[in-house]
Amino acid sequence: MTNASVILPAGDPPPRPDYERKVEAAEAIGDIARKLTWRERLLQNALFRRVVILVVLGLVWQVYATILDNELMLPKLSVTLVALWDAFVHGTLLERTLFSLEILLIGYAIGVVLAAALVSVSATTQVGNDLLSTLTAMFNPLPAIALLPLALLWFGLGMGSIVFVIVHSVLWAVALNTHSGFQSVSETMRMAGQTFGLKGLRYIFGILVPAALPAIVSGLKIGWAFAWRTLIAAELVFGASSRSGGLGWFIFENRVALETPYVFAGLLTVILIGLAIESLVFRTLETHTLRKWGMQR
Amino acid sequence: MTAPSLTPAAAAVASPAVPVLTADDVSLQYTTRERMVTATWRVSFKVYPGDRFVLLGPSGCGKSSLLKSVAGFLPPVEGRIRLNGRDIKGPGPDRMMVFQEFDQLLPWKSVFENVAYPMRVNSRFPRAEIEERVRGYLDKIGLTRFADAHPHTLSGGMKQRVAIARAMAMEPEVLLMDEPFAALDALTRRTMQAELLRLWEDTRFTILFVTHSIEEALIVGTRILVLSPHPGQVRAELDATGLGFDSVATPRFAELQARIEDMLFAGRPGHTAEAH
Numbered sequence: 011m012t013n014a015s016v017i018l019p020a021g022d023p024p025p026r027p028d029y030e031r032k033v034e035a036a037e038a039i040g041d042i043a044r045k046l047t048w049r050e051r052l053l054q055n056a057l058f059r060r061v062v063i064l065v066v067l068g069l070v071w072q073v074y075a076t077i078l079d080n081e082l083m084l085p086k087l088s089v090t091l092v093a094l095w096d097a098f099v100h101g102t103l104l105e106r107t108l109f110s111l112e113i114l115l116i117g118y119a120i121g122v123v124l125a126a127a128l129v130s131v132s133a134t135t136q137v138g139n140d141l142l143s144t145l146t147a148m149f150n151p152l153p154a155i156a157l158l159p160l161a162l163l164w165f166g167l168g169m170g171s172i173v174f175v176i177v178h179s180v181l182w183a184v185a186l187n188t189h190s191g192f193q194s195v196s197e198t199m200r201m202a203g204q205t206f207g208l209k210g211l212r213y214i215f216g217i218l219v220p221a222a223l224p225a226i227v228s229g230l231k232i233g234w235a236f237a238w239r240t241l242i243a244a245e246l247v248f249g250a251s252s253r254s255g256g257l258g259w260f261i262f263e264n265r266v267a268l269e270t271p272y273v274f275a276g277l278l279t280v281i282l283i284g285l286a287i288e289s290l291v292f293r294t295l296e297t298h299t300l301r302k303w304g305m306q307r
Numbered sequence: 308m309t310a311p312s313l314t315p316a317a318a319a320v321a322s323p324a325v326p327v328l329t330a331d332d333v334s335l336q337y338t339t340r341e342r343m344v345t346a347t348w349r350v351s352f353k354v355y356p357g358d359r360f361v362l363l364g365p366s367g368c369g370k371s372s373l374l375k376s377v378a379g380f381l382p383p384v385e386g387r388i389r390l391n392g393r394d395i396k397g398p399g400p401d402r403m404m405v406f407q408e409f410d411q412l413l414p415w416k417s418v419f420e421n422v423a424y425p426m427r428v429n430s431r432f433p434r435a436e437i438e439e440r441v442r443g444y445l446d447k448i449g450l451t452r453f454a455d456a457h458p459h460t461l462s463g464g465m466k467q468r469v470a471i472a473r474a475m476a477m478e479p480e481v482l483l484m485d486e487p488f489a490a491l492d493a494l495t496r497r498t499m500q501a502e503l504l505r506l507w508e509d510t511r512f513t514i515l516f517v518t519h520s521i522e523e524a525l526i527v528g529t530r531i532l533v534l535s536p537h538p539g540q541v542r543a544e545l546d547a548t549g550l551g552f553d554s555v556a557t558p559r560f561a562e563l564q565a566r567i568e569d570m571l572f573a574g575r576p577g578h579t580a581e582a583h
Contacts, residue, residue: 205425220413
């Protein structure tokens, strides 16, 4: 038995008179739209909210390190910042960072260009599509660092080997994301583009790339992160052998010397660069494209 | 705005006695992962310049497949479709299409650029003319104020207006419309139908219009091709010239409506002679 019968009305609803009324003029109602107060505007500001989070995290670090009081294990934030300043101004940190960034950018650029070529082929031909799917399935799970011994054998000690493993870590992540972005472009948008008479590369760059941009940007972000990880890891493993090491080597050196504040300074440099790239490059890109087009909140 | 100048391509088909589009015994099939589906079976029709030609039928009658085939996305397995005597080989800007879905507009382009884009990627119109043409068509659909807005800030009705302007601005031989108002609310749909008729009065372009609404077919169309369900076959071709919003209550409208309903629903449950 259902209990629906309980709520059924017993008779017809009561008759009610019709009525019409005039609506108030908008001016009489008052605040329909007003400027936000400075507090409301501050809370709307993503940069402000993020800085607050960073400050809070910094405070937690400082307080915990003070309680722990063991500089070898976890130096205070203030000590780390002093070490960072010292290493940048008097030490080798700037040089190491620039060296790492150079390799990183070379590897990243090559990886992105290769990914673009591969995905373009896969977007236009069935063979290319199958090739890309197979290659990404094979190589994406393969840790770049596991290829390092081989890279050393093929390219020798030095920049070539690191660039090779960075390209490997960037290529598949970017290609996979771009490819799945292309695949999720709606049939309607594809047909619309084709009725305009677009074909080949014009179709790819006129329709597919902008339509898949959210996925492409997230692929570029993931690729960037993978490139960093691979670079630091590779330098930790064999940075010493190349003529001049990068950030990973800086961290390794200071760990061996038990200069923990400087180890943290090296890690902090990686974090700061990451934050800077995210907020300057990727965020700017997103604001001027995805947000403006309503493809991202 | 001054009426857009006739292009050589459009001038060549101006003779109203020669059909612009002919479909001869067109059978369409498509394959899904598991089965092969016959969408239409030997459908023939002729569209003349200035026709508002409606493909009407219940869902599953292949009317959208037929439109896609005319657009060049689905080659017929049997029969031919010809535009001005030439077989259709693939999609092209001489058959611009207005879709039902709102995502036919490119979100990364402003309203102005959306309308201008097909003209920019084709050499149909001189570069110098494009801007003026876009302004003219935005004016026609009353969206001049929104020229710099991006599509995501527009309502559904406005998006469809932009899509119609974009297609019309190309002056296609046939304007293909695939249930363009089906995703709109009833009030907006009515406004849009009236607007389409007003635009047509202005330039007398040729429309091939797909719908499943008998009322919409009678209001929008001048010729109605009634298709039977699954696989689609021609059931009738009817004349609906002169019918519009003013004639909804007339006997002729009611009679045509009843006639089409009979063809589509005869023998179905819920359809009895007493119903009308």
